[in-house]
Amino acid sequence: MGIETALPTDVMLTTQLQRVINWSRRSSIWPLPFATACCGIELMATACSRFDLARFGAEVMRFSPRQSDLLIVAGRVGIKMLPVLQRMYEQMTEPKWVISMGACASTGGVFDTYATVQGCDQFIPVDVYIPGCPPRPEMLIEGVMAIQRIIDEDRIPPKGPDGKRVPLGIAVSPNYTPKPQPVGLTVGS
Amino acid sequence: MAAPTDATAPIDHPALARVKEAFRDRRLRATQFRGQVTLIVEPADLHPIMQFLRDDAACTYNFLSDVTAVDYLHYPQEMPGRFAVVYNLLSHDRDDRLIVKTFLDPSIPTDGTEADPALFVDSVTDIWPGAEWTEREVFDMFGIRFRNHPDLRRILTWEDYPAHPLRKDYPLRGRGERESYRVLDRTSS
Ligand code: SF4
Numbered sequence: 001m002g003i004e005t006a007l008p009t010d011v012m013l014t015t016q017l018q019r020v021i022n023w024s025r026r027s028s029i030w031p032l033p034f035a036t037a038c039c040g041i042e043l044m045a046t047a048c049s050r051f052d053l054a055r056f057g058a059e060v061m062r063f064s065p066r067q068s069d070l071l072i073v074a075g076r077v078g079i080k081m082l083p084v085l086q087r088m089y090e091q092m093t094e095p096k097w098v099i100s101m102g103a104c105a106s107t108g109g110v111f112d113t114y115a116t117v118q119g120c121d122q123f124i125p126v127d128v129y130i131p132g133c134p135p136r137p138e139m140l141i142e143g144v145m146a147i148q149r150i151i152d153e154d155r156i157p158p159k160g161p162d163g164k165r166v167p168l169g170i171a172v173s174p175n176y177t178p179k180p181q182p183v184g185l186t187v188g189s
Numbered sequence: 190m191a192a193p194t195d196a197t198a199p200i201d202h203p204a205l206a207r208v209k210e211a212f213r214d215r216r217l218r219a220t221q222f223r224g225q226v227t228l229i230v231e232p233a234d235l236h237p238i239m240q241f242l243r244d245d246a247a248c249t250y251n252f253l254s255d256v257t258a259v260d261y262l263h264y265p266q267e268m269p270g271r272f273a274v275v276y277n278l279l280s281h282d283r284d285d286r287l288i289v290k291t292f293l294d295p296s297i298p299t300d301g302t303e304a305d306p307a308l309f310v311d312s313v314t315d316i317w318p319g320a321e322w323t324e325r326e327v328f329d330m331f332g333i334r335f336r337n338h339p340d341l342r343r344i345l346t347w348e349d350y351p352a353h354p355l356r357k358d359y360p361l362r363g364r365g366e367r368e369s370y371r372v373l374d375r376t377s378s
Contacts, residue, residue: 079367080347086373114354116362117370124373168373 002183018154026151027057031099032068032092034085039102042134051137058144065091070147072140073126076104078115085109089124097147099169100126101140108164125167131174138176148169202226204248204287213240218269229377235291236311239240242278242287243316250287253317258331262357270294272335274310293333299356301313304334312338315326331353 007013037044047053047061060067065088077085089098100120103109106129108118120126127145150168192260200221203230209217215238219228230238242250254277262266270292296307312335314320324335325344333352335341343350350366352359 032221080345082370086370089373113361114366116358118365122372123370125375 004140009148022152022154026148028060029056029058029070029097029147029151030060030062030068031058031070031072032063032065033072033074033086033145034088035072035074036077036102038079039074039104040133042137043072043074043101043140045138046137051141053090053137053144056141056144065089066093066109067174068092069096070144071096071098072101073098073105073120074101074134076109076111077120078084079115082117082120082123085120086124091184097128098126099128099130099140099147101130101143102135103131106131109180121167127168127170129169131170131171135172136174136176139172141174142175143170154159198202200226202287204228204242204250204285207245207314208238209239211245212238222273225286225288227290229290229292232291232293232310235289236313238318239276239313239316242289248280248282248287252279252281253277253320253323254279254312255314256327256345258327258333258355260331260355260357267314268292271299272308272331272333274327276313284293299332301351302332302350302352307330308333309336310334311336312341314338327332329353332356 033043034038035041045051047059053059058070065071069092071089071092073085089096098173100106104116104177106110106126108116112118122127128146130139130143132139146168195253200219202219202221205217205219205226208228209210212234213232216239220227220229226301228238242248251353255275256277259273260276261271261273272293272295273290274293276289278289279285280287291310293308295305297303297305299305310333312320312324314324314335315337321339322344324338325340325342326367327333328335328341329343329345329350330353340346352364352366
């Protein structure tokens with residue numbers, strides 16, 4: 001199934017060790033789904049067969065922060081939930097990445113109330129912001145790919161001028177064209 | 190559904206007649222809206238009347254659907270008190286609902302969390318054990334305390350939350366509770 005089936009058996013490939021390491025790291029980003037609201041449904045759809053996050057090596061959802069590389073904050077973060085989020089972030093091992101998925105996680109969205117934190121990036125570092133309510137799975141995949149590109153370019157860990165790690169602060173823009181509704185069924189016929 | 194009834198029309202409800210007969214010397218009021226009858230009792234009479242409504246053979250309100258409260262601050266209409274505790278009773282035998290309300294007026298400013306002796310009612314957890322969590326919610330959100338409640342703690346916010354957030358004099362966006370967390374950066378973990 002892999003590249004070895006396309007190659008003759010007696011061939012040798014040369015590459016750089018760093019490239020191989022980067023390739024394997026970027027192909028095994030294991031997300032921690034911090035799905036607290038409706039965006040979590042879209043996150044599940046992203047991992048399911050139609051959108052298939054597995055193609056990007058990020059399909060293994062880990063529910064233990066110690067086993068994951070990527071924290072996906074999908075949904076509203078309540079005032080009681082933020083300490084939990086911070087604790088999970090602290091338990092993840094470096095190198096770690098954070099995606100803030102959807103309007104609520106990034107800004108509080110329409111929930112401008114005492115009970116909702118107005119953007120989790122005020123209290124934890126966020127690498128990629130994905131706009132939308134909810135974002136389409138394509139955009140979440142785009143967010144994962146943005147992190148993959150950073151890993152490919154060897155920018156781990158990204159450092160600021162003072163030598164400290166900085167959040168990337170990438171904002172993904174919409175990458176799909178809305179289709180007229182309804183669309184015809186593509187399965188079953 | 191019954192047509193909207195005139196506010197002055199006589200309220201004809203079998204349970205009301207029973208309650209009136211059994212509690213002759215108490216102050217009882219009732220309202221009706223679209224066929225739904227509300228019985229308004231004085232806070233001191235609440236517990237015996239609730240006990241009667243469950244045990245009387247002609248009432249048999251065996252199920253307490255909900256306990257909630259209303260803050261009538263700035264309500265356009267004159268109300269008998271600032272807070273109302275609302276009990277939603279259901280009789281499975283007779284398929285009948287009855288709303289019981291009791292009004293309370295605070296005796297101290299309502300922007301804090303200290304116990305107000307005027308905002309106490311008797312708990313109905315000994316009549317319907319299911320009232321335990323709904324009464325805790327009323328206490329958490331409105332600061333109305335329940336006498337003889339087995340475990341009166343806050344249920345949605347945390348123990349030292351500095352307000353009762355569903356009171357109408359509490360600002361919608363809170364008093365900074367959603368902003369007061371430590372900030373994690375890339376280097377602090
Ligand atoms: S951004 Fe929209 S879809 Fe996502 S959690 Fe908020 S309300 Fe739900």
